[in-house]
Amino acid sequence: MAITDLTPGFSDPVRDAAVSFRIILDAMARPGEVKSLPVVAPVPAPLNAAAVCVALSLLDSDTPYWLAPDLRNDRIIGHLSFHTGAPFEPDYKKAQFAFFPVEDLATVMQDLSIGTDEYPDRSATAVALVAGFGATGGVRLTGPGIETANDLSPVGVTPAGWKALERNSILFPLGVDILFAGPESLAAIPRSTRLTELEA
Amino acid sequence: MTTETQDEGLEYNFAYLDEQTKRMIRRALLKAVAVPGYQVPFAGREMPMPYGWGTGGIQVTASILESEDVLKVIDQGADDTTNAVSIRKFFQRVAGIATTEKTEEATLIQTRHRIPETPLSEGQILVYQVPIPEPLRFLEPRETETRKMHALEEYGLMHVKLYEDIARHGHIATTYAYPVKVNDRYIMDPSPTPKFDNPKMNRCAALQLFGAGREKRIYAVPPYTDVVSLDFEDHPFEIQGWDQPCSICGDSTSFLDEVIMDDQGTRMFVCSDTDHCASRQAQGYQGPGQEAAE
Numbered sequence: 409m410a411i412t413d414l415t416p417g418f419s420d421p422v423r424d425a426a427v428s429f430r431i432i433l434d435a436m437a438r439p440g441e442v443k444s445l446p447v448v449a450p451v452p453a454p455l456n457a458a459a460v461c462v463a464l465s466l467l468d469s470d471t472p473y474w475l476a477p478d479l480r481n482d483r484i485i486g487h488l489s490f491h492t493g494a495p496f497e498p499d500y501k502k503a504q505f506a507f508f509p510v511e512d513l514a515t516v517m518q519d520l521s522i523g524t525d526e527y528p529d530r531s532a533t534a535v536a537l538v539a540g541f542g543a544t545g546g547v548r549l550t551g552p553g554i555e556t557a558n559d560l561s562p563v564g565v566t567p568a569g570w571k572a573l574e575r576n577s578i579l580f581p582l583g584v585d586i587l588f589a590g591p592e593s594l595a596a597i598p599r600s601t602r603l604t605e606l607e608a
Numbered sequence: 609m610t611t612e613t614q615d616e617g618l619e620y621n622f623a624y625l626d627e628q629t630k631r632m633i634r635r636a637l638l639k640a641v642a643v644p645g646y647q648v649p650f651a652g653r654e655m656p657m658p659y660g661w662g663t664g665g666i667q668v669t670a671s672i673l674e675s676e677d678v679l680k681v682i683d684q685g686a687d688d689t690t691n692a693v694s695i696r697k698f699f700q701r702v703a704g705i706a707t708t709e710k711t712e713e714a715t716l717i718q719t720r721h722r723i724p725e726t727p728l729s730e731g732q733i734l735v736y737q738v739p740i741p742e743p744l745r746f747l748e749p750r751e752t753e754t755r756k757m758h759a760l761e762e763y764g765l766m767h768v769k770l771y772e773d774i775a776r777h778g779h780i781a782t783t784y785a786y787p788v789k790v791n792d793r794y795i796m797d798p799s800p801t802p803k804f805d806n807p808k809m810n811r812c813a814a815l816q817l818f819g820a821g822r823e824k825r826i827y828a829v830p831p832y833t834d835v836v837s838l839d840f841e842d843h844p845f846e847i848q849g850w851d852q853p854c855s856i857c858g859d860s861t862s863f864l865d866e867v868i869m870d871d872q873g874t875r876m877f878v879c880s881d882t883d884h885c886a887s888r889q890a891q892g893y894q895g896p897g898q899e900a901a902e
C-alpha cells in the first residue's frame with residue numbers, strides 16, 4: 409500500500425489529542441454522560457469518529473490493540489499503524505484496547521483482560537462502536553462520578569451485552585472499562601459503575 | 609504545536625512533556641478514575657525541577673492541560689509562594705495558558721497542602737502534588753506487602769495505628785495526611801492536606817487527581833465519590849477548629865494559619881486560603897485584627 413493511500417490523522421496532533429483526551433477523561437469520570445467530540449479526524453470505514461479519536465489519542469507502540477473481524481481491513485490496520493505505531497494483536501485476550509461493534513459486547517467481554525488483584529490497572533479497555541445514543545431504554549447507572557443516577561442508552565446493546573456489563577461491575581476492582589464510541593459523541597461505563605436495566 | 613520561549617529561543621512541546629509520555633500518563637489517569645483510590649504505577653519522566661517541587665502533580669497537569677484551560681496553583685493555600693509562582697510561570701511559558709488566583713475562575717487547580725475553601729464545581733479538576741502516595745508505607749515499608757494488603761482489603765494495621773493514637777493521646781493525633789477510604793474500597797492518602805480538608809473531598813463535584821513524582825503513582829477520586837475519614841464509633845472523626853476567627857476577614861469557618869506580624873512577636877490567626885480571605889475582604893468583611901488597627 410502506498411503512503412498516498414493513507415487517510416490523514418489529527419490535523420493538529422498535539423492539540424487534537426489533548427482536547428480528545430479531556431473528553432475521554434470527562435466521560436470516564438462521569439459515567440453515562442454523552443460527550444460530543446471536540447474534533448473529528450478523517451474516518452476510515454467502517455470505524456467511526458469517536459473510535460478514531462480514542463485510537464489517535466491513546467494508542468502507541470506500547471499498546472497492542474485488537475479489531476473485531478467486522479472492523480478489520482488492511483487499510484485500517486495501516487492507518488492506525490502509520491498514525492500511532494500501535495501493533496495489531498490478533499488475540500483479543502492479549503489486547504490493551506479492543507475495538508468491536510457493540511453487538512459483540514457479550515462475546516468480547518468474556519475474555520478481555522480484567523487485571524490482577526494486585527494490579528487491577530493491567531486490564532483492557534473496550535471500545536464498543538455504536539450508531540448513536542437513544543433517549544429511552546438502556547440502563548440506569550449509579551456509583552462514582554454520578555451524583556444520583558444517569559440513564560444511558562447506546563444503540564444496539566443486546567440483553568446479553570447488558571448482562572456481561574453487570575457481571576463486569578461485580579468483578580470490581582478488577583474488570584474492563586468500556587467506552588461507547590459513536591459517530592459524533594462518546595460515553596463510558598467504567599468497572600466501578602453499577603447498572604440496572606430499564607424498560608425500553 | 610510547539611511553544612517558543614521568548615527568553616531562550618528554545619522549543620518545547622506544548623506543556624513541556626513529549627507526546628508519548630503524555631499518552632502513558634493519560635492511560636494511567638483513565639485507570640485511576642475507573643478504580644477510585646487505587647494507585648496506578650506509571651513510568652514518570654524527569655522534570656526540570658526537583659521532586660520536592662511537585663513533579664508528580666506537574667506531570668499530571670501537563671498531561672491533561674489544553675490551551676483553553678485557566679490554571680490556578682496553590683501551595684499551603686497561597687497563590688504567591690515561591691513554589692506556586694514557579695509552577696504557574698512554568699506552565700505559562702511552556703503552554704501559553706491563562707492563569708488566575710481566583711478559585712471560581714480556574715478550570716484546573718494544582719495544589720500542595722490545601723483544598724480551596726470555595727466549593728469546587730463540575731467544570732473543575734483539582735490536581736494534588738503527593739510526596740508519599742502509600743498510606744500504609746509507615747506501617748509496612750515493603751511495596752510487595754502493601755500491594756497485597758490493598759488487594760485483600762487487609763486494613764487492620766491502619767486501624768491499630770489509629771487506635772494506638774487514642775490509647776496514647778486520648779484522641780487520634782494525626783492531623784495531616786489523615787487516611788480516608790474511597791468508594792468503600794481502597795484506603796488512600798489524601799496527600800499532606802490538613803484533616804480539616806478531608807470532608808471537602810467527599811462527594812466533591814470536581815474530579816480530583818493525585819500525582820506522586822518520586823514514587824511514580826497516579827490515583828484519582830471521581831466526582832461525587834464517597835471519601836470517608838477512618839475513625840471509631842467511640843472516637844468519631846473531627847476536624848480542627850479555632851477559638852477565634854481570621855484576624856483579617858473575620859471568617860470563623862476557614863482553615864487558619866498562625867502568623868507572626870512584627871519583630872515584637874505579635875501573633876495572629878489568618879486564613880490559609882489567600883484568595884478566600886481576599887475575596888471576603890473585597891466584600892467588606894473585617895476581622896478583629898483590622899478593627900483594632902483602625
Ligand SMILES: [Zn+2]
Binds near residue numbers: 856859884
Ligand atoms: Zn481571612
